Amino acid sequence: xxxxxMQPNKLQSIYLSIALAFICLLxxxxxxxxxxxPDFMLxxxxxxxxxxxxxCNVGTAWFVGLLVDLATGGIFGQYALAYTVTAFFSxxxxxxxxxxxxxQQLFYVGLLLxxxxxxxxxxxxxxxxxxxxxIYFLPSITGVLLWFLAVLFGLDIGARARDD
Amino acid sequence: MARRFNNRIEQQAPAxxxxxxxxxxxxxxxxxxxxxxxxADSRLQYLTSVRQSxxxxxxxxQLLANTPxxxxxxxxxxxxxxxxxxxxxRQLKQSVLKQDIELQKLNxxxxxxxxxxxxxxxxxxxxxxxxxxxxxxxxxxxxxxxVMINRGETHKINAGxxxxxAAGVIGQVTRTYPLSSEVTLITDKSLAIPIQxxxxxxxxIAFGHGRDSTLDLPYLPANVDIKRGDRLVTSxxxxxxxxxxxxxTVSQIVVTPDSPFAxxxxxxTGGVENHRQVLVVSIPHLAELAESQSVTQQESxxxxxxxxxxxxxxxxQKKPTAALSGNAGKRHAAE
Numbered sequence: 001x002x003x004x005x006m007q008p009n010k011l012q013s014i015y016l017s018i019a020l021a022f023i024c025l026l027x028x029x030x031x032x033x034x035x036x037x038p039d040f041m042l043x044x045x046x047x048x049x050x051x052x053x054x055x056c057n058v059g060t061a062w063f064v065g066l067l068v069d070l071a072t073g074g075i076f077g078q079y080a081l082a083y084t085v086t087a088f089f090s091x092x093x094x095x096x097x098x099x100x101x102x103x104q105q106l107f108y109v110g111l112l113l114x115x116x117x118x119x120x121x122x123x124x125x126x127x128x129x130x131x132x133x134x135i136y137f138l139p140s141i142t143g144v145l146l147w148f149l150a151v152l153f154g155l156d157i158g159a160r161a162r163d164d
Numbered sequence: 165m166a167r168r169f170n171n172r173i174e175q176q177a178p179a180x181x182x183x184x185x186x187x188x189x190x191x192x193x194x195x196x197x198x199x200x201x202x203x204a205d206s207r208l209q210y211l212t213s214v215r216q217s218x219x220x221x222x223x224x225x226q227l228l229a230n231t232p233x234x235x236x237x238x239x240x241x242x243x244x245x246x247x248x249x250x251x252x253x254r255q256l257k258q259s260v261l262k263q264d265i266e267l268q269k270l271n272x273x274x275x276x277x278x279x280x281x282x283x284x285x286x287x288x289x290x291x292x293x294x295x296x297x298x299x300x301x302x303x304x305x306x307x308x309x310x311v312m313i314n315r316g317e318t319h320k321i322n323a324g325x326x327x328x329x330a331a332g333v334i335g336q337v338t339r340t341y342p343l344s345s346e347v348t349l350i351t352d353k354s355l356a357i358p359i360q361x362x363x364x365x366x367x368x369i370a371f372g373h374g375r376d377s378t379l380d381l382p383y384l385p386a387n388v389d390i391k392r393g394d395r396l397v398t399s400x401x402x403x404x405x406x407x408x409x410x411x412x413t414v415s416q417i418v419v420t421p422d423s424p425f426a427x428x429x430x431x432x433t434g435g436v437e438n439h440r441q442v443l444v445v446s447i448p449h450l451a452e453l454a455e456s457q458s459v460t461q462q463e464s465x466x467x468x469x470x471x472x473x474x475x476x477x478x479x480x481q482k483k484p485t486a487a488l489s490g491n492a493g494k495r496h497a498a499e
Contacts, residue, residue, distance in 0.1 A: 026222075026229035028301035035306060058190035062198065070218050072304040073312075073339070073346055076211050077201030084198060088191040127206060129307035130353060130374050136306065 011055055017044050018064060025071055035135055038143035041068050042083060042116055046109060047155070049090045050097055061087030075127055082119040086112050102151050109147050113140040212339075219341040226344075230300060295319055295444045297327075300344060309352040309372065311335075313442060316343045324404060326445045332410035332434035333357065333398060334442060347442075350411065350432055351377045359411050360399035364389055367399050370411060370430065379412045381428035386419045388426055396430060404447055410434070 021040035029037050041064050048056040065080030072079065090097075090112050097108060117140055125131065185193075204210040295315055303310030315321050317340050325337045327347045336355060339346040348355050353374030359381075360367050366389060370379045384390070394414040400407030412430035419426050 023225065023229050025304070026226050028230055028233050029304065030302040034302065034304070057184075058187055058194055062194040065198070066201075070215065070222060073310070074305045074308070075202050076205035076215065077198040080201065081195055081198035084191060084194040088187055091187045123202070124305075124307045128354065132306055132375060 010052055014048050014052070014056055014060075017048070020044075022067060022071070025068065036138050036142050038139050038146045039113060039116065040146075041065075042086065042113065043109075043143055043147060045083060045087060046090050046112055049087055050094050053091055053094050058084055058087045058091065075123070078120060078123045081123065082116040085119055086116040089115060106144060106148055106151070110140060110144040113143045216341050220343065223341075223343050226300070293446050295321060295446075297321075297442050297444055299347075299440050299442060303346070308354070309349040309374070309377075310338070311347050311349065312344050313347055313444070314344055315444060316341050316345045318342055320446075321345050321444055322447070325447055326405045326409075327442050328409055328445060329434050329439045329442050331439075332412075332432065333405060334432070334434040334439070336404065337444060345444075350379060350434075357405065357411060358399045358402045359396040361390060362395040362397050363391075366390070367401070370396060373429075377432065378415070379430040379432060381414075381430060382425065384426055384428060386424060386426045388428075390414055390417060390426075390428060392417060395433075406445060 018041070021044040024040040045056070045061045045064050049061065061083040062080050065083035066077070068079040068083070069076050093108070097105060100108070114137065117137055121131065121136065201211070205215075297313040297315040297319075300312045300314045303312065313327070321337060321340055323337050323340050323345075326333060327335045327337060333350060335347045335349040335352070336357075337345050338348040349372070350357055350370070351372040351374070353372050355372050357370050357379075358367065359370045368381050368384055370381055373380050379396075381390070381396075392414055396411045396414070398405040398407060398409045398411055410433040412432045414428060415431045416429040417426055418429075
């Protein structure tokens with residue numbers, strides 16, 4: 001019952017959090033801050049995919065990926081593809097994931113971030129880009145740190161499963 | 165414990181039914197859709213107008229996101245020390261004075277040049293209009309070197325125009341949106357710029373290196389007459405960049421015995437990464453171009469297409485500069 005009552009509110013909070021993440025993405029990052037900038041949009045999407053899989057699915061991730069494509073100005077559809085595949089992996093283990101400990105979840109999120117970066121790397125290398133070195137994977141690490149901070153401040157991914 | 169478990173099952177049950185198509189089906193569908201989009205964008209260039217209109221919708225959001233840093237900068241400027249401003253003002257006055265004197269000389273020289281050109285019956289050099297712009301933010305893709313500037317189609321900016329700052333060339337407009345445009349920097353791997361060594365007039369093409377902020381001069385023989393510290397300026401034969409703008413300085417020449425070519429590394433002169441104010445220099449109008457130069461119909465047609473802007477025909481203005489370096493001219497003809 002409580003879950004049903006919360007649903008309209010939750011859909012709004014999904015949109016709100018995506019909008020906030022998008023503004024974070026649009027901030028004028030440059031230089032070193034650009035290389036360590038975590039992938040805010042993907043983090044938000046992974047969070048909602050695990051927490052509310054009935055409201056947020058692979059299609060949502062694809063749409064959010066398109067938004068990122070628009071903002072980054074690269075080939076249209078590369079982030080969409082990366083987010084779609086990542087979203088698939090996060091939904092396929094979602095039911096097991098909510099039972100994991102927070103540390104285990106942290107590792108899993110890190111893995112998902114790296115998967116999306118690898119897919120993007122493949123696409124960019126095929127379209128003529130040049131691998132910029134291992135610092136390319138820094139955003140995954142900062143992303144995990146951001147997730148860790150969020151967990152410390154009380155963000156609970158398994159809230160639905162544990163909420164009795 | 166058992167009750168807790170049952171509870172969980174009950175809560176999860178509804179989620180089972182609202183899920184719709186399986187995650188794998190969605191994955192297949194949306195991946196295919198993204199692949200189609202990628203092909204349509206990169207190979208067929210179908211999505212330019214879609215991107216433009218969506219980018220316009222995003223513009224207010226972008227301005228909103230830029231506000232904090234803008235406010236921070238404004239506040240910094242507001243509180244900046246009085247004597248700093250005085251000092252800057254003095255410096256600016258001095259440089260204006262210097263430039264005024266130079267300008268007077270330039271006027272005489274321009275007249276003289278015009279006269280000499282008439283005597284030689286050579287082509288007239290074109291006056292170009294320019295638009296001042298400010299860099300809004302650096303491109304978000306780590307794989308390319310791009311910046312966004314705050315002038316777009318409404319300010320009559322076209323793709324292909326050269327972007328310069330006080331110190332030299334910094335790049336070329338590659339995509340325009342109604343209120344902003346994307347500038348690819350000369351250090352980007354995909355940008356090539358026709359240059360000339362200032363010292364001996366040798367012509368070559370400089371390519372961005374991509375990874376670090378340098379330029380490469382590839383395909384020059386190991387015994388080429390280039391020294392460290394040579395200045396590279398735009399040759400102007402592409403019709404995009406005005407002639408004689410500083411581009412880069414040669415910083416390193418590596419000759420390896422196993423390669424017939426020298427590896428020449430140059431450092432850009434313009435503040436590719438650190439200036440905010442830039443100038444967008446327009447390409448002379450094609451009609452003017454046809455009028456003032458005897459360009460064949462075919463060549464002007466190929467300059468007409470937007471996509472061909474990057475590789476403008478090199479022959480357009482060849483006559484006046486051909487005398488500069490017969491040697492290099494031959495090499496380019498071979499290429």
